[in-house]
Amino acid sequence: MSNKIKLTVSHAPFWHNGDSVGKMNLNIMLAAMPAVIFGIIQFGVPALGVILLAIASSMFWELIMNFATKRRLSIGDFDAALLGLLFGMMLPATTPWWVVITGALVTIVIGKQIYGGLGANPFNPVLVGLAILMVSWPGYFDFDAALLNYEFSHEALAPLAALKHQGVDVVGFFPILQLVMGKQAGAIGSTFGLGIIIGGIYLILRGYIRWEITISYIAGIIITALIFNLSNAENYAGPMFHLFAGYTLFGAIFLATENSSSPVNLIPMLIYGFFGGFMVILIRNIGAFPDGTVFAILLINLINPLIDYIRPKALGRGVNNA
Amino acid sequence: MIKQPFIGLSQPKIKYDLVEAEPKEPEVIPVPKNILLLLNDSLNSAKITLINKGDQVKKGEKLFLYKESSEHVISSSSGVIKKIESYAGEFGDIKTSLVIETDTKDESVNDFAEHADNLDLEIAARFLKLLPGAPPFETLTDPTKKIHTLVISGADQDLSSTTRQYFLKTASEDLKEGIQILKKITSIPKIVLTVPEGFRVETEISGMQVFNIPSDYPHALPKMIMKEQLQTIVPAGSSCEDTGVCFISSEAVVSLAKACRDKRMNFDKIVCITGKDGVQRRVNATIGTPVANILKHFNIHVNDQDRLIVGGPFKGLATFTIFHPVQAHTDSIIIQDSDSIPHISDSACINCGKCIKICPAKIPVNLLVRQLEANLFEDAAEKFDLESCIECGLCSYVCTAKIPIFQYIRLGKHELLRIKAEAETEDANV
Numbered sequence: 001m002s003n004k005i006k007l008t009v010s011h012a013p014f015w016h017n018g019d020s021v022g023k024m025n026l027n028i029m030l031a032a033m034p035a036v037i038f039g040i041i042q043f044g045v046p047a048l049g050v051i052l053l054a055i056a057s058s059m060f061w062e063l064i065m066n067f068a069t070k071r072r073l074s075i076g077d078f079d080a081a082l083l084g085l086l087f088g089m090m091l092p093a094t095t096p097w098w099v100v101i102t103g104a105l106v107t108i109v110i111g112k113q114i115y116g117g118l119g120a121n122p123f124n125p126v127l128v129g130l131a132i133l134m135v136s137w138p139g140y141f142d143f144d145a146a147l148l149n150y151e152f153s154h155e156a157l158a159p160l161a162a163l164k165h166q167g168v169d170v171v172g173f174f175p176i177l178q179l180v181m182g183k184q185a186g187a188i189g190s191t192f193g194l195g196i197i198i199g200g201i202y203l204i205l206r207g208y209i210r211w212e213i214t215i216s217y218i219a220g221i222i223i224t225a226l227i228f229n230l231s232n233a234e235n236y237a238g239p240m241f242h243l244f245a246g247y248t249l250f251g252a253i254f255l256a257t258e259n260s261s262s263p264v265n266l267i268p269m270l271i272y273g274f275f276g277g278f279m280v281i282l283i284r285n286i287g288a289f290p291d292g293t294v295f296a297i298l299l300i301n302l303i304n305p306l307i308d309y310i311r312p313k314a315l316g317r318g319v320n321n322a
Numbered sequence: 323m324i325k326q327p328f329i330g331l332s333q334p335k336i337k338y339d340l341v342e343a344e345p346k347e348p349e350v351i352p353v354p355k356n357i358l359l360l361l362n363d364s365l366n367s368a369k370i371t372l373i374n375k376g377d378q379v380k381k382g383e384k385l386f387l388y389k390e391s392s393e394h395v396i397s398s399s400s401g402v403i404k405k406i407e408s409y410a411g412e413f414g415d416i417k418t419s420l421v422i423e424t425d426t427k428d429e430s431v432n433d434f435a436e437h438a439d440n441l442d443l444e445i446a447a448r449f450l451k452l453l454p455g456a457p458p459f460e461t462l463t464d465p466t467k468k469i470h471t472l473v474i475s476g477a478d479q480d481l482s483s484t485t486r487q488y489f490l491k492t493a494s495e496d497l498k499e500g501i502q503i504l505k506k507i508t509s510i511p512k513i514v515l516t517v518p519e520g521f522r523v524e525t526e527i528s529g530m531q532v533f534n535i536p537s538d539y540p541h542a543l544p545k546m547i548m549k550e551q552l553q554t555i556v557p558a559g560s561s562c563e564d565t566g567v568c569f570i571s572s573e574a575v576v577s578l579a580k581a582c583r584d585k586r587m588n589f590d591k592i593v594c595i596t597g598k599d600g601v602q603r604r605v606n607a608t609i610g611t612p613v614a615n616i617l618k619h620f621n622i623h624v625n626d627q628d629r630l631i632v633g634g635p636f637k638g639l640a641t642f643t644i645f646h647p648v649q650a651h652t653d654s655i656i657i658q659d660s661d662s663i664p665h666i667s668d669s670a671c672i673n674c675g676k677c678i679k680i681c682p683a684k685i686p687v688n689l690l691v692r693q694l695e696a697n698l699f700e701d702a703a704e705k706f707d708l709e710s711c712i713e714c715g716l717c718s719y720v721c722t723a724k725i726p727i728f729q730y731i732r733l734g735k736h737e738l739l740r741i742k743a744e745a746e747t748e749d750a751n752v
Contacts, residue, residue: 005644008629008663011729013636013715014656016664017326017334019722021672077669119672119723207330210675264675264688314707315549315683316558 021118024208025078029085031203032254034195036089039188043093043150047188050095051088057104058084065113079118083107086126086254089189090247092146099140103129123301124258127294134294147185154183159245160290163237171237179244190250200253209257212269217252218243220277228285236285247293248280255293261301263308271307276300333680334720336539338478339594339602340518341487348488348592348606351619353399357422357610358647361385362393364416365408377403379422381430382587387418396452398589398609399424412639413736419647422610430586438585443507450581454591454609455574456651461563462508470566471512471552472504474575476521477535477542480634483594483654488604489572490517500575501530503582515572516547539636540682540714544569559709571653594654597622598662612645613655627660636715667724670695677717677727683710687717687727694730699737708734 040047062080066073075081087107091100110132111125112118134141143158150156155173162170174184182192190196203209225239242248247255256262256276263272276296283292324336365371365387372386379385379397386394405421434449447459461467474497476490489497501513514531517523523532533551535542541550544562547569548554556565573592581587589609595616596602605616613632617624624630624644631638632646634654648655677687685707693702702708711731718728 005624005628006626007624007640007642007644008627008660009640009642010629010663010666011640011726011732012633012638013719013728014629014631014638014640014658014663015324015635015719016724017324017720018664019326019330019676019720021669021723024674024722116670119670205329205331207676211331259673259675262673264673264678265686311686312684314558314685314710315545315712316556316560316710317707 021077021079025082027206027208028203028254029078029082031199031208032085032089032189034198035189035192035250036085038182038192038195039089039093042182042191043147043188047093049097050091050093050100050188051085053097053100054088054091054104055081055084057101058087058108061105061108062113065109069113071117074117077118079112080108083112083125086189087129089250089254090126090130090187092140092143092186093188094146094149095140099133099137103133105129106132119260121260122305123298124255124261126258127255127298127301131294131298143185143187150185152183152185154178156185158185158290159241160284163241163245164284164290168233168235168237171241174241174245176240176244179241184245186246187250190247193244193249196249196253200249203253203257209253210262210264210269212266213257213262213273214252216270216273217256217277218249218273220274221248221252221280222277223274224278224281225285228281242281242284246291251276251280251293251297255297256300261304263304265308265311267310268304268307271310272300272304275303336481336716336719337537338518338539338542339481339484340537341484341491345484345488345491346604348604349619351605351607351611351616353424353608354611354615355424356404356612357399357401357424357608358612358645359385359395359397359420359422359610360409360647360649361387361395361418361420363387363391363418365406365418371406373403373406373420375403375406379403381428381589382433383431384433385420394452395420396587396589397422400427400429401425410642413733432586434581434587435585438582441503441507441582446507446578450578450587452609452650453574453577453581453587454589454650455571455577456649457570457574457578458568461568462510464563467563467568468566469508469510469563469568471514471568472508472510473533473544473547473552473567473569474501474513474515474572475542475547475569476515476517476572478634478653479542479544480637480654481539482596482602482634482656484602484604485592485594485653486572487518487521488592489576490521490523493572493576494523496576496579497572499583500577500579503578504570504575510568514551516542516551518542540712540716543712543714545712546682546714558707559703571651573653591648591650591652593648593652595620596654596656598628598657598659607648609648609650611648613641613648614644616648616655617644617657622657624657625660627663629656629658629660629663631656631658636719637713665724666726669723669725671725672723674722676720676722680716680720682714682716683707683712685710691725691727691730694734697737699734699741702734703738708738711735 058080059075062075107125107129111128112121115121159174180193184191204211222239225242228236229238263269279296280292381400383397384394401422401424404423409417409419411417437445443463447463451459478486516533516535519534519537590606591609629640690706715728
């Protein structure tokens, strides 16, 4: 057979729906934009600086790790940029530059790369970075102190810290509508509830996050907070306050849904999400931290591999051989 | 190529191609100068072949490679054998290709004619298994398989093909006749016909069930038909045939009717060919016609790095040569331009769960692919349901990380069979 044409030989299927890791990450970044832009408007140029530094340093650490581990350069898939963006969104606008760079280092190196990179991380890298910062330099996460020099038209207290330290009476200072519209002191990207919800709806419709996790997480928040509130309204705030204050919505949409550290089967996703919401309220109401989102999600990351074994029986399994 | 819809929340609907209301007549490709036949037998230089270079063959002649060979091919034209070579198939499977230079003498032999009147399964298996459409007479005669249901697939299994529907539409009388013959020779009690949803069956065949197959992929795949229409779940690791259900294409049934009527084999295969422009054409080519001749007929240019797919986009086979022949089971051929070939990657699974959502067999694909990447084939089968796979290829189609999951699965199944075979020989030796 004389055959001069060299054909491409590969395996079925020969079609692909055209999706890619890069596209997915860009879409998640796009979905985060309303909240980011609002944060920059509210907190000004320092917020922009923190966000950009977080993205840039994350990509830088990823590049360093690529060289150090002699692996293919992976900053092109935008995963490091996305992690940097999400990390930056969770910081107060006045975070010093060295905290941002250190946090990005922990996020990328300890959160992601040492496990083998994309898809192999057992915990959400952003939360690993943030948790270590929170434990090491808790002062920088005191939003009231961090935002001391800002003049707000609304109540300048961070709602969850106020709740923790001053009791349930402060809830009255924060009308739900103001919380939804981002009129609260907090991190750059996590205050604008409406923007986060719009981003979340976009991601759910596009199929880039699993709605089961987001919905069950929110259900977990609402149900647990409601139980606390109903049992003792004098000590515990209502579910809507919890839902729109602090990192809650940001956690439900951008953090709990991180692919690698969350389950993929239906029942596990529901358990995972619900348990996450439950833990957040538990930490807030009877734990030591004002906002439990970071540790609650790290905790559910931990149970993910176990619960993801609950899965449907595959076709032809458990059928006796004819 | 069907791209991801903007709204990705619901599952993509991948619609089967449907035959036109008034199907176009297939374009006849003239018998080429050289035909190429693939023989499921490998060359062994230590043995003397029955056929040699320079031998004259007649149309309809059964060709065996060695005296003890069980596999044969039937020459679809008279001519002279020009070449006998090894031909690499999938997974290192070695076949033998025969190139026959055709002549116009049109000499033919017809051993089948004398048996045509008292046709039974055994004769059909001996003479007719290479009819266009490749009827599964070998399965039907296999004493270890107790076939109780015969499914005539009038719905094409993969996309980019309307060959089976074409016969459903244009040859309903032959189909009816073929079914009667099948009933007579197999005495299988239950014969059913699958048609695409919304397809009107022109002729009523008394007592035969008709299954309407949903119009989106992969509902026409055998194991899906078993599950959804026959309500029989095939145990993981066994085939439909093991459970007593055999599938035969509508083309094979029609060819059988024609062969019985004319008392000779025919070699005209209907194939759907999709060019780079996406236009689907129906051709009538003699079995053994190299794809190159069909391409030339339509002026389709194939360049380096293009892809030539024999079969459909989800389950086909990319061949390495444009001289790959049209075979008895070839329903479709696709030519993909090098620019439109999707990129594949060796990156790790990102655990996005798309494959889990789309898998019709409910396999934990995200975990399975990790095992397969690490060559843990036995673990993959025991704990992660490798053998439940119905081989639809949808997991690879939706994979965000572009991992060739389907290929990993096929490799896994292949290796598993090898491991099992090795274990059996070891047991036998002890």
